[in-house]
Amino acid sequence: MITKDMALAHVVKDYPQTIGFLNRLHLDYCCGGHDPIAIAVAEKGLDVEQFLEDLNRAVSRPVSSGKDTHADVEAFRKRSIPAMLDDLEATHHVKDRTLMRQVEDDLNKILIVHYPHHGKMLTELHSRYAKLKAALEEHFAREERYVFPLMRDTMPPTGTARAEVQALIEEHTAAGDQIKAIQALTENFKLPSDACPTFRLTYQTFQDLFDDIFVHIFKENSIAFPAYLELR
Ligand SMILES: [Fe+2]
Ligand SMILES: [Fe+2]
Structure with a gap:
């Protein structure tokens, strides 16, 4: 379960399947992704609670094939x-x-x-x-x-x-x-x-x-x- 105190860099490290979702919202999880979600998401003018709900849904969704960033990151890590x-x-x-x-x-x-x-x-x-x-x-x-x-x-x-x-x-x-x-x-x-x-x-x-x-x-x-x- 992802909470608003977590940083996006941390979220992506644990759940690389969220990369596509974050990219679509133009949220930075790499270079400046160390602010808590509550701050980073509010800065973009997004609703934090709705964002968390959608993000947690993205985590639980099975990883889609095709442009599979999740598998790519996992293979890289090894x-x-x-x-x-x-x-x-x-x-x-x-x-x-x-x-x-x-x-x-x-x-x-x-x-x-x-x-x-x-x-x-x-x-x-x-x-x-x-x-x-x-x-x-x-x-x-x-x-x-x-x-x-x-x-x-x-x-x-x-x-x-x-x-x-x-x-x-x-x-x-x-x-x-x-x-x-x-x-x-x-x-x-x-x-x-x-x-x-x-x-x-x-x-x-x-x-x-x-x-x-x-x-x-x-x-x-x-x-x-x-x-x-x-x-x-
Ligand atoms: Fe490089
Ligand atoms: Fe570099």
Whole structure:
């Protein structure tokens, strides 16, 4: 039974089948998911009691097949730490880079086409996204080329390795804040009435990207990095 005193990061750790439900409500369970539900949910303007009822129902529902995040997270948890790092690089890093390129291309297209009616919002979205994309590309490179190799080579962690992992966690928080600002700017990707198919596709790809980044960061912040930092 999930209660309002629990944090969303904790809920997802125990019940990964709730990820889809939380993603649909754009609730952060990875980078800033350490506030109690009562606070995090009220901040989004949602009814806390209704949310808890729906969330507990999502927990008891059998896990659906298809896009099975639950099984994916469970399989990830069972890996060794080096295998977790390999897996993050081979799955989320590859997928997120592909989605980031698609969003960039499509966002530029709708910026041009819809400039006359939505220029102000799209310009801000374009520049916020450019900053997020640059930060994430640098973050992935840093993980792949420096921090993950350092982790594989230093078990248990040295002071330097600990500090580097901590720095990655802080970058996740910053990325989470940038994502939330984009969600607020677009009113959670609410399409304008004159949206064309490319506009729709751009917003859909944005949401696919953010959903994947949330699972990605959750696996690092709540599974792989704590497992590493606990090594003695
Ligand atoms: Fe990563
Ligand atoms: Fe990361």
